[in-house]
Amino acid sequence: MPETPAVPTTSPISVIAHLSDTHIDTGTEDGGRSVERTRAVMEYLNTLPYDLDAIIATGDIADHATPSEYETARKLLTSRHPLLACPGNHDERAAYRTHFLGEPASTAPVNTAHITDRFTLALCDTSVPGEDHGRLADETLTWLSDLLADTPPTRPVLIGFHHPPVPLNTPYVDDIRQLDEHRLTDLTSRHPNVTAFLAGHAHTPAATTFANRPLLVAPGVVSTLRLPWEPQSAPTHHVHHDLPPAVAFHVLDDTNRLTTHYRPIPLPSS
Ligand SMILES: [Fe+2]
Numbered sequence: 001m002p003e004t005p006a007v008p009t010t011s012p013i014s015v016i017a018h019l020s021d022t023h024i025d026t027g028t029e030d031g032g033r034s035v036e037r038t039r040a041v042m043e044y045l046n047t048l049p050y051d052l053d054a055i056i057a058t059g060d061i062a063d064h065a066t067p068s069e070y071e072t073a074r075k076l077l078t079s080r081h082p083l084l085a086c087p088g089n090h091d092e093r094a095a096y097r098t099h100f101l102g103e104p105a106s107t108a109p110v111n112t113a114h115i116t117d118r119f120t121l122a123l124c125d126t127s128v129p130g131e132d133h134g135r136l137a138d139e140t141l142t143w144l145s146d147l148l149a150d151t152p153p154t155r156p157v158l159i160g161f162h163h164p165p166v167p168l169n170t171p172y173v174d175d176i177r178q179l180d181e182h183r184l185t186d187l188t189s190r191h192p193n194v195t196a197f198l199a200g201h202a203h204t205p206a207a208t209t210f211a212n213r214p215l216l217v218a219p220g221v222v223s224t225l226r227l228p229w230e231p232q233s234a235p236t237h238h239v240h241h242d243l244p245p246a247v248a249f250h251v252l253d254d255t256n257r258l259t260t261h262y263r264p265i266p267l268p269s270s
């Protein structure tokens with residue numbers, strides 16, 4: 001009998017699971033789909049035989065930003081792994097803070113840093129109150145600038161947010177992408193240790209570049225965007241519900257090289 005290999009006590013790699021666009025909906029007939037899919041994704045991640053360095057959820061946590069949706073999301077998005085999130089255009093900062101984070105209500109941007117012994121993860125709020133497009137508020141850029149200034153230049157930094165700052169050849173999403181992105185380009189050009197950008201919003205797994213780094217877009221949990229060259233059931237029907245939810249795994253290796261794997265998550269009924 002071959003011996004079972006010993007489980008290493010320290011890992012040379014860091015693994016970040018990236019989910020996005022859960023759109024938790026507790027007020028409509030279709031809402032059960034968002035809960036079922038989010039539950040399946042979290043059960044998959046929470047039963048992995050491996051301790052992740054982080055799980056990130058890059059926005060559109062709730063669909064209508066109601067207290068009920070955030071309270072449901074808060075129960076679903078729990079994990080033994082460190083879990084961080086940022087708002088998207090479907091979220092509202094005050095309700096997000098009160099009912100999802102359990103913090104005092106505030107309309108200030110929701111920016112979060114996660115600092116491990118190997119890397120720094122900055123989750124930035126690109127939401128613009130009342131709008132679907134994204135933009136980094138001045139105070140968010142200042143927060144990010146201060147964080148980068150305080151980070152040793154040899155430490156990898158991953159920057160996550162909801163809205164991709166470049167077009168993805170997805171007409172519906174491109175119209176409501178992150179604007180004024182040159183400010184982020186200028187800031188990160190002074191920090192070569194920024195390794196990659198991580199986004200959501202597009203509801204499709206995608207990989208491109210921004211500011212000379214990888215820009216990695218997580219699939220949508222609740223639905224998948226139909227691409228222009230795919231069959232369209234109607235001109236205004238932008239989403240598939242027949243494809244399963246999926247997550248991205250971002251792997252930072254011992255040379256600080258980032259590799260991303262995309263993983264569909266089977267639903268209990270499929
Ligand atoms: Fe979304």
Ligand SMILES: [Fe+2]
Pocket residue numbers: 060088089090162201202
């Ligand atoms: Fe969005």
